[in-house]
Amino acid sequence: MRTGPSTEFPVTWVYKRENLPVKVVAVHSVWRKVQDPDGEQGWLHVRLLSPKRAAIVIGKEIGALRDAPAANAHISWRVEPGVVGLIEECEKGYCRFETEGRYGYIETARIWGDEAP
Numbered sequence: 001m002r003t004g005p006s007t008e009f010p011v012t013w014v015y016k017r018e019n020l021p022v023k024v025v026a027v028h029s030v031w032r033k034v035q036d037p038d039g040e041q042g043w044l045h046v047r048l049l050s051p052k053r054a055a056i057v058i059g060k061e062i063g064a065l066r067d068a069p070a071a072n073a074h075i076s077w078r079v080e081p082g083v084v085g086l087i088e089e090c091e092k093g094y095c096r097f098e099t100e101g102r103y104g105y106i107e108t109a110r111i112w113g114d115e116a117p
Contacts, residue, residue, distance in 0.1 A: 001013040001014075001015065001034070001036075001040070001042035001043065001044055002042055002043045002044070003042060003043070004043055005028040005029065005031035005033070005043045006031070006043075009043065012040075012042050013036075013040065013042060015036075017084065018084075019050070019052065019054040019084050019085070019086060020036065020037070020054065020056070020084060021036075021037065021053075021054040021055050021056055021084065021112065021113030022034035022035060022036050022044070022049070023035045023113070024049075025041065028043075030045055030046050030047075031043045031044070031045060031046070032044055032045075032046060032049060034049075037056050037058075037112050037113075052086055053086065053087045053088060053113065054084060054085065054086055054087065054113050055084070055085060055086075055087045055095065055097065055111035055112060055113030056082065056083070056084050056085075056111065056112050056113060057079050057080065057081050057082060057083045057084075057085075057106070057110060057111055058081060058110060058111060058112045059081050059110055060081060061081070062078045062079065062080055062081075063078065063079045063080075063081070063083075063106050063107070063110045063111075064077075064078055064104075064106070065077040065078065065079060065097060065102070065103065065104025065105065065106055066094070066104050066105045066106070067104060067105070068105060069089075069091055069092045069093070069094035069096075069105040070092070070094075070105075073105065075104075076102075076104045077102050077103075077104050079097075079099065079106070083099055084099065085097045085098050085099030085103075086098045086099075087111065087113060090108060093107060093108050093109070094106060094107055094108060095108055095111060097111065
């Protein structure tokens with residue numbers, strides 16, 4: 001992550017965690033100003049970003065991954081805050097969340113990421 005939209009700006013962060021979600025907050029040519037889960041902002045070249053949607057579990061309690069997008073659906077897995085996964089099919093206040101080959105539906109209020117609330 002750089003302080004500005006060019007390789008002439010200094011690097012402020014080097015992210016090494018796979019699928020760490022970021023939110024795009026501004027666009028400049030082939031550069032995207034992003035915000036990470038900790039609120040840090042900076043610029044990344046588009047080739048460093050993945051088209052996959054990712055999210056991180058937030059809150060202080062363990063999250064439930066359910067078999068269906070409903071509060072009364074069976075809990076198939078539990079995930080701790082800080083777990084990163086891929087998301088898709090967001091509906092009815094839930095997103096399908098996959099991490100390490102396990103998946104289920106998690107409340108959108110329990111995740112942070114691009115296009116998640």
